[in-house]
């Protein structure tokens with residue numbers, strides 16, 4: 001519906017052109033396009049789960065993937081936040097610059113970003129980037 005010639009939020013088509021309607025849950029958790037980024041990251045982590053559809057259940061579920069210790073929850077939550085950040089940045093590139101990265105590039109950005117978030121903040125995270133990129137779950141399990 002058009003109010004004051006502005007489309008209401010529920011009527012805006014998805015910026016990723018997946019044919020869905022754009023809202024926060026759709027963009028970050030239900031979008032066919034960006035959903036493949038989540039699958040890629042889960043595959044990288046060596047974890048198979050069924051994603052939950054809203055921000056609260058998705059964050060709770062993802063944060064608990066490595067177990068329920070405080071460190072594990074923190075590290076998985078950082079990965080979760082990194083995926084959201086990369087999606088958000090890619091959406092802005094689409095909307096404002098009419099550019100986007102391939103999903104493989106987005107996944108590599110998540111891997112690199114999380115590495116640089118963990119490296120200076122976690123004293124036990126003493127891995128080189130190749131180890132992190134190739135065996136993230138082993139690195140996480142060694143730290144938590």
Ligand SMILES: [Zn+2]
Pocket residue numbers: 014015016017018019020026027030031032033034
């Ligand atoms: Zn979409």
